[in-house]
Amino acid sequence: MEFFVFVCAALMILVGAVGVIIRSHPVHAALSLVLTLFGVAVLFVAQDAHFLAAVQVIVYAGAIVVLFLFVIMLLGVDRVENLRTEPLTSQRPLAIIVSLGLIGVLVAAFVRGSDALHERGEGINIPDLTTGTDANTTQLAESIFSRYVVAFEVTSVLLVIAVVGTVLLARRTKTVVAENLK
Amino acid sequence: MIGLSLVPTASWYLILAAVLFGIGTFGVLVRRNPLVMFMCIELMLNAVNLSFVTLARQLNDINGQTIVFFVMVVAAAEVVVGLGIIVAIMRNRSSVTADDLAELKG
Numbered sequence: 001m002e003f004f005v006f007v008c009a010a011l012m013i014l015v016g017a018v019g020v021i022i023r024s025h026p027v028h029a030a031l032s033l034v035l036t037l038f039g040v041a042v043l044f045v046a047q048d049a050h051f052l053a054a055v056q057v058i059v060y061a062g063a064i065v066v067l068f069l070f071v072i073m074l075l076g077v078d079r080v081e082n083l084r085t086e087p088l089t090s091q092r093p094l095a096i097i098v099s100l101g102l103i104g105v106l107v108a109a110f111v112r113g114s115d116a117l118h119e120r121g122e123g124i125n126i127p128d129l130t131t132g133t134d135a136n137t138t139q140l141a142e143s144i145f146s147r148y149v150v151a152f153e154v155t156s157v158l159l160v161i162a163v164v165g166t167v168l169l170a171r172r173t174k175t176v177v178a179e180n181l182k
Numbered sequence: 183m184i185g186l187s188l189v190p191t192a193s194w195y196l197i198l199a200a201v202l203f204g205i206g207t208f209g210v211l212v213r214r215n216p217l218v219m220f221m222c223i224e225l226m227l228n229a230v231n232l233s234f235v236t237l238a239r240q241l242n243d244i245n246g247q248t249i250v251f252f253v254m255v256v257a258a259a260e261v262v263v264g265l266g267i268i269v270a271i272m273r274n275r276s277s278v279t280a281d282d283l284a285e286l287k288g
Contacts, residue, residue, distance in 0.1 A: 075217075
């Protein structure tokens with residue numbers, strides 16, 4: 001059963017990822033990205049990270065992809081990138097070599113370092129559906145709000161800075177609006 | 183023999199994450215639309231998140247899931263700021279490719 005779930009989710013992830021990089025239309029690339037994000041959420045559930053799976057669907061597949069689609073619509077949906085031409089000579093073969101080399105290095109590190117993967121933490125509580133308590137969410141909340149509470153507060157500052165900075169970046173100044181009206 | 187290998191171990195998840203990271207790298211290197219390059223960066227972030235969750239289960243340590251939470255927050259902030267920059271740049275331009283942004287070229 002877990003094998004079946006893994007294969008289906010892996011197919012979703014890989015098909016979506018390949019779709020992101022080969023689709024010339026940005027809307028199609030964004031929808032392929034949704035497929036990949038759902039596949040990652042399925043693998044989160046398969047590994048008992050239930051809260052992160054919910055956040056993955058809500059924040060990534062919900063908010064971030066909608067933001068992408070919104071910007072695509074704002075800038076014009078008809079701007080299709082021409083993928084037939086290659087502006088820099090031998091860019092794609094070099095990119096393929098770099099990507100495959102990166103995958104090779106990572107896989108070699110995983111294979112060689114798999115002996116070092118032994119349990120060292122206090123343990124992860126597995127959610128028990130019969131009692132109705134979500135142990136994963138409780139344990140994650142205890143970790144965030146006790147040990148990492150300072151980092152959690154700093155992320156709120158980060159989000160406020162991001163919002164203010166984006167408003168400043170994206171708004172039109174009054175002089176620009178006046179020039180456009182002339 | 184075959185039946186034993188049909189249970190996905192941590193190595194399967196980690197190799198899948200590595201392949202996803204490589205696809206994202208290829209996209210960032212090849213694509214010229216800044217929006218699609220951003221999507222490829224999201225692919226790479228998701229690959230890292232997947233390996234974090236896998237290692238959290240493998241090492242039996244909740245801190246791996248905690249850091250995924252923070253990565254998601256920072257990714258959301260990064261997307262907001264990046265898309266704001268793209269909108270600010272592209273508003274006065276007709277072209278969309280990253281190759282056209284060459285004002286600082288020596």
